[in-house]
Amino acid sequence: MSELTLYSAKACPYAHRTRLVLAEKNVAFELVEIDLSNKPEWFAEVSLYGKVPALEHQGQRFVESAVINEYIEETFPEPPLLPRDAARRALARIWIDFANTRLATSYGKALWGATEAEREAAKGELAAALERAERDGLAQLSGAGSYWLGAVPSLVDFSLYPWFERLPALEQLAGFRRPAGLDRLQRWRDAVRARPSVHAIENPVSFYAERYRNYRRAQPSVAAATA
Numbered sequence: 279m280s281e282l283t284l285y286s287a288k289a290c291p292y293a294h295r296t297r298l299v300l301a302e303k304n305v306a307f308e309l310v311e312i313d314l315s316n317k318p319e320w321f322a323e324v325s326l327y328g329k330v331p332a333l334e335h336q337g338q339r340f341v342e343s344a345v346i347n348e349y350i351e352e353t354f355p356e357p358p359l360l361p362r363d364a365a366r367r368a369l370a371r372i373w374i375d376f377a378n379t380r381l382a383t384s385y386g387k388a389l390w391g392a393t394e395a396e397r398e399a400a401k402g403e404l405a406a407a408l409e410r411a412e413r414d415g416l417a418q419l420s421g422a423g424s425y426w427l428g429a430v431p432s433l434v435d436f437s438l439y440p441w442f443e444r445l446p447a448l449e450q451l452a453g454f455r456r457p458a459g460l461d462r463l464q465r466w467r468d469a470v471r472a473r474p475s476v477h478a479i480e481n482p483v484s485f486y487a488e489r490y491r492n493y494r495r496a497q498p499s500v501a502a503a504t505a
């Protein structure tokens with residue numbers, strides 16, 4: 279039995295992050311898929327917030343993907359996925375925070391916002407976040423490298439990427455249009471997508487679109503406004 283267990287859900291972008299980090303570090307783990315629409319009672323014991331991802335390692339339990347990923351980074355240091363330089367490490371954490379507070383938030387509201395006005399505003403916020411990622415992220419930090427912080431991949435890449443795998447589904451379902459001219463972002467996405475860790479667990483756009491559609495059916499106000 280593996281000494282590390284990851285509680286995950288296939289459609290969850292946060293759990294996706296952690297699966298990518300474990301794969302990049304070649305860490306063996308047991309994967310437990312949680313049905314989020316029908317969570318087992320015991321899961322409340324495993325996950326402090328009742329959410330995936332949750333990680334069990336050596337009798338300890340952890341939640342929150344950004345915290346879990348840093349724990350994995352410290353516990354399994356090879357290959358390193360955070361820079362050694364303190365300032366670069368702080369920048370990495372800022373972009374992980376950006377993923378959590380800007381990208382994920384606007385993406386979620388564009389899909390699930392309670393009113394059409396909220397969803398439209400969120401699409402504008404998401405477009406602005408993508409422009410900011412191109413201009414203040416990649417253009418400033420990646421140099422000639424393929425990844426967010428340059429030539430080698432980092433936690434930043436794997437913390438942002440899950441939303442980029444899902445973006446075409448948002449475009450299909452919610453009519454989101456990404457701003458023109460985000461060439462660096464496109465090249466970055468292609469480079470991350472080409473990594474074996476990413477390829478191994480990639481889901482097709484139809485998988486996300488179907489999940490989102492089913493969820494919308496259960497939320498009549500969203501379904502009616504976006505049909």
Ligand SMILES: N[C@@H](CCC(=O)N[C@@H](CS)C(=O)NCC(=O)O)C(=O)O
Pocket residue numbers: 287289290291292293314328329330331341342343344
């Ligand atoms: N901030 C958390 C977010 C995790 C999260 O929202 N997970 C969702 C699935 S994508 C979940 O488990 N939802 C179940 C629930 O809220 O009951 C993280 O970074 O891990």
